[in-house]
Amino acid sequence: MDFDLSEEQSILKDSLDRLLGDTYGFEDRKRYMASAEGWSPQLWSQYTEMGLLALPFAEEDGGLGGTAVETAIVMESLGKALALEPYFTTAILGGAFLRYGGNDDQRARYIPAVAEGALKLAFAQVERNSRFDLHHVETTARKDGSGYVLNGQKSVVLHGDCADKLFVTARTAGDVRDENGIGVFLVDATAQGVTVRGYRTQDGLRAAEVTFDNVAVGAEAVFGDAENGLPLVRRVVDTGIAALAAESIGVMSAMHALTVDYLKVRKQFGVAIGQFQVLQHAAVDMFVAIEQARSISLYATMMADSDDATERTRAIHAAKAEIGRGGKIVGENAIQLHGGVGMTMEYAVGHYFKRMTMLNIAHGDADYHLRALAAMGGLLAA
Structure with missing residues (x-):
């Protein structure tokens, strides 16, 4: 290929x-x-x-x-x-x-x-008790004529404080963790009853806590099936994870490049520390982790547009698990090989590691996706 x-x-x-x-x-x-x-x-x-x-x-x-x-x-x-x-x-x-x-x-x-x-758009999905489960939805959407009335709270809405409109998951029927009865609604961020509190995240981006208090939306705000919107949400999140996998490769590659450059210029005992074999081995471990992550990221990219939900999801779980593992290897070695300067706010490598850590958590960390992949029988079905 x-x-x-x-x-x-x-x-x-x-x-x-x-x-x-x-x-x-x-x-x-x-x-x-x-x-x-x-x-x-x-x-x-x-x-x-x-x-x-x-x-x-x-x-x-x-x-x-x-x-x-x-x-x-x-x-x-x-x-x-x-x-x-x-x-x-x-x-x-x-x-x-x-x-x-x-x-x-x-x-x-x-x-x-x-x-x-x-x-500008944002996705309001995470709730205080939902962790990484897309089907855990406490926010409600009560039918009101041809439209709906939304009540609830969403957390860590990435770029929610600058979004003009928010895609919101809300429950139209069923219990909190039912997979059916979940709808997707496009809500104006300035609509009456919407409260947005923005803040900076650990990696320097912006997020928001968003509250919906009797927010009225029309029928035109519904995307997909208001009673069975979870398959749409899962497909969107799969698409997003494939994109984040590619971003992770960029972050990891930048950390590796910064570290190799540092090994060439930082001197100890009169020689560049890159001449010490143990540090060379650590830099190679970083390179191997990046290439493994790149391979699974390419696979996730190839599968991102697939209509086969099962195989697409297998690929996404595998990519998130492997990239989370590789990102930790690259980030920890980058900080270790830079020494104290790697932990400072004035040097870039620590900021890359913060972003890599946040990428691992976004839409489920490596452990979550590894468990999900195992429950599906692994990447390749038996």
Whole structure:
């Protein structure tokens, strides 16, 4: 199988790497983080001009017809730069809801706005007691005429404080942990009864606690089946995890590059510490972990658009488990080989490790996905 990038894909990668290389230095990122938005609106406009926000959508819907491969290219580049913009929540998660759950009217209304950079989206799914279980939903959606009234609270809504609209999971029927009776609703972030409290996360991104107090939405806010929306949610999350796997490769590669450069310049006993064999072995362990993670990430990318939910989910579980394991190896070795400077706020490698740690937790950590994969009988069915 040919894994080489096409000419168009190579141009996309080179263009984005060049843009981020010019605009996302360590001090630049600190400045973006300290701004009112917590990210760069100027870069958001440049992403729009490059077509990144239109990339995942079909041409007939106003997009560029990109596949999971193009998404992975973008996410890996954003990972290397430790980018802060809400691309993942808007184009990947929000875009997947629009692509897989939106009807003709919903796609026509929202996709052009996303592609133009005018509409930012977020996914409000996590609850205080849900941990990683997508079917644990306490937020309720009570039928009211042709619409619904939402009540509940969502936690750690990534980029929820800058989103114009929120995709919200809410229970229309059943008990808290029933797999049926879950609906997906698109809610205006400024609607009456919506309260958003934003904050900075450990890796420098933004998130929010969101409360819904008798929030009324119309029938047009429902995406997919209001009584059986869990399959849609699972497909969207699978798409998101495949994208995060690619971002993880970018983060791990950057940590490895920083560490190898440090081994070449840091001297002890009159020689560069990279000449010590035990440190060379640690750097090789990092490289091997990255290549193993890259392989499973490619597999997850290939399976991300699959309609076979079972095989797609196997691939996603395997990717999340392996990348979580590899990310820990790379991050711990990067900090160890840098010594004390690796723990400082003034040096980039520690920030990469923070991001890698948060990527491991996002949508289920390595242990969670390994258990889920084992329950399915492993990556390859017997």
